[in-house]
Amino acid sequence: MKTHLQILIIAFWFLFTDAGWAQTPNPSPAQRMKAIVYHEYGSPDVLRLEEVDKPVPLDNQLLIRVRAVSVNPLDWHFMEGTPYLGRPLAFGFLKPTVERLGVDYAGTVEAVGKNITDFKPGDEVFGNHFGAFAEYVVASDKGMALKPANFTFEQAASLPVAALTALQALRDYGKIQPGQKVLINGASGGVGTFAVQIAKTFGAEVTGVCSGRNLELVRSLGADHVIDYTKEDFTQRAERYDLILDNVGNQPLSGFRRVLNPRGIYVGIGGGGVNDSRWTGPLVGVIKMLITKRFTSQELRMMLAEINRKDLTILADLIQAGKMKPVIDKTYPFSQLPEAMRYLEEGHARGKIVLTVGDNIEPLAPGANRAAGPAGTPSPLLIALELIVIPAGVLIVPIIAAFVLNRRFKRGNPDKRGFRWGYYFSIMSIVAGLVLGLLLEAGPTALIVCGLIYALLAWFFAQRRRWAWITLTILSFNPVVWIINAIYLWRRWAEGPVATPAI
Numbered sequence: 001m002k003t004h005l006q007i008l009i010i011a012f013w014f015l016f017t018d019a020g021w022a023q024t025p026n027p028s029p030a031q032r033m034k035a036i037v038y039h040e041y042g043s044p045d046v047l048r049l050e051e052v053d054k055p056v057p058l059d060n061q062l063l064i065r066v067r068a069v070s071v072n073p074l075d076w077h078f079m080e081g082t083p084y085l086g087r088p089l090a091f092g093f094l095k096p097t098v099e100r101l102g103v104d105y106a107g108t109v110e111a112v113g114k115n116i117t118d119f120k121p122g123d124e125v126f127g128n129h130f131g132a133f134a135e136y137v138v139a140s141d142k143g144m145a146l147k148p149a150n151f152t153f154e155q156a157a158s159l160p161v162a163a164l165t166a167l168q169a170l171r172d173y174g175k176i177q178p179g180q181k182v183l184i185n186g187a188s189g190g191v192g193t194f195a196v197q198i199a200k201t202f203g204a205e206v207t208g209v210c211s212g213r214n215l216e217l218v219r220s221l222g223a224d225h226v227i228d229y230t231k232e233d234f235t236q237r238a239e240r241y242d243l244i245l246d247n248v249g250n251q252p253l254s255g256f257r258r259v260l261n262p263r264g265i266y267v268g269i270g271g272g273g274v275n276d277s278r279w280t281g282p283l284v285g286v287i288k289m290l291i292t293k294r295f296t297s298q299e300l301r302m303m304l305a306e307i308n309r310k311d312l313t314i315l316a317d318l319i320q321a322g323k324m325k326p327v328i329d330k331t332y333p334f335s336q337l338p339e340a341m342r343y344l345e346e347g348h349a350r351g352k353i354v355l356t357v358g359d360n361i362e363p364l365a366p367g368a369n370r371a372a373g374p375a376g377t378p379s380p381l382l383i384a385l386e387l388i389v390i391p392a393g394v395l396i397v398p399i400i401a402a403f404v405l406n407r408r409f410k411r412g413n414p415d416k417r418g419f420r421w422g423y424y425f426s427i428m429s430i431v432a433g434l435v436l437g438l439l440l441e442a443g444p445t446a447l448i449v450c451g452l453i454y455a456l457l458a459w460f461f462a463q464r465r466r467w468a469w470i471t472l473t474i475l476s477f478n479p480v481v482w483i484i485n486a487i488y489l490w491r492r493w494a495e496g497p498v499a500t501p502a503i
């Protein structure tokens with residue numbers, strides 16, 4: 001089980017390194033292949049089919065001739081450079097640092113490195129590796145498995161990210177048990193269609209939430225109950241669930257908690273359509289969850305799927321046993337990748353969208369539906385400004401204000417030591433009160449009440465009321481503040497009058 005911290009570390013590893021993308025440099029320039037490349041962020045129109053070096057496997061890698069790929073929301077996040085916060089941190093600020101795309105593939109092993117023993121040339125495999133939108137991909141044997149014999153390449157390519165996410169969300173994060181009531185929000189999408197079937201194999205009573213046109217599909221996958229979200233808000237129901245898998249992230253956390261049993265588990269996998277969370281992605285949701293979970297007996301978890309052969313093999317076995325089948329909405333030729341991305345971006349795919357990679361790859365077809373797709377991307381300058389202004393507003397301005405107030409105090413009290421941290425702590429307490437008010441999701445009243453309570457406590461703290469200092473320290477919910485206040489402020493308290501924050 002991964003903690004939030006581990007998830008963030010994995011996400012940062014994923015974002016900050018190009019390990020996953022690394023293709024082995026090709027010593028022979030004569031060997032070329034076709035691959036999807038993008039040199040700038042934007043709509044699917046930025047995708048290009050270009051000739052690049054054909055990769056050569058290292059000793060612990062395999063070379064795979066790709067036969068089919070599937071598209072995931074992850075692909076359009078990279079294509080668009082969203083969330084924008086990820087650009088300076090990882091994707092590349094003005095243009096993509098790594099210009100290749102795609103993760104899910106199925107194909108035939110063409111060559112193996114000398115340390116590979118479990119696979120041989122000619123094996124049909126499926127797996128996950130960055131840069132999969134190409135004729136060939138090199139990958140380690142850790143993120144692939146043998147393709148189920150009764151499966152086409154297209155069916156196998158639909159599995160890795162979506163089905164692994166569904167499996168790990170329910171089994172590892174959700175601790176699913178037979179007989180439990182499980183609600184799957186977004187039951188008709190890539191992850192959802194696998195999740196409904198996997199939850200049924202665990203013996204759960206499954207409720208799927210989707211739009212009216214998909215009710216029959218979700219029922220046919222085994223769901224015991226279906227809810228049409230266009231007609232009914234499931235968070236207002238009397239029914240309570242033991243486990244909620246949220247693939248959409250369209251409801252406030254308080255709504256999910258309302259229909260979750262007191263000891264129930266909520267698993268969020270991200271969510272947010274192409275025009276949602278473009279700035280910070282799931283970061284705000286994760287912070288909300290980290291704070292809220294301190295106040296509740298319910299388990300609130302976010303997850304990041306981990307690609308591994310063991311779980312890919314479990315999925316293949318489920319399919320061989322006839323317990324699960326992929327739902328494939330559309331199958332495109334590889335030359336229609338832009339069209340496939342556009343369709344996925346609309347956020348209403350029924351199951352998975354796959355592409356066949358034939359022997360002769362045609363030039364990319366111009367999209368038939370160019371009007372669809374994301375809202376206009378703001379200029380890099382605006383993105384830079386926002387990314388600077390927001391952290392500055394929240395972090396730097398209080399530091400400057402604390403210095404200014406401290407200087408003013410020292411001018412009036414030249415014989416006393418300043419109290420910079422005290423000022424900073426007071427200001428940040430009020431900010432924390434406002435954030436808490438926002439997180440309670442109870443409208444402007446909660447915001448005003450929480451802000452006022454914290455401001456009042458900060459004022460009493462400035463009047464040297466020990467109870468206010470202790471209360472505010474505890475209510476900061478911040479272990480760093482607890483330690484600093486315990487060591488630093490306690491000592492300073494004994495020294496003499498505290499600077500009175502002018503707030």
Ligand SMILES: NC(=O)c1ccc[n+]([C@@H]2O[C@H](COP(=O)([O-])OP(=O)(O)OC[C@H]3O[C@@H](n4cnc5c(N)ncnc54)[C@H](OP(=O)(O)O)[C@@H]3O)[C@@H](O)[C@H]2O)c1
Nearest residue numbers: 073165186188189190191210211269270271303304305348
């Ligand atoms: N954390 C991870 O490791 C991980 C892994 C994979 C995916 N994800 C994330 O999980 C999310 C889902 O991925 P996916 O591949 O399943 O996406 P997808 O294939 O695009 O599915 C989207 C589905 O959401 C449904 N939907 C849209 N609005 C809805 C609403 N208001 N209520 C209920 N359902 C709604 C749509 O159903 P209708 O057509 O019926 O509206 C559609 O079937 C994405 O945000 C993706 O980034 C995270």
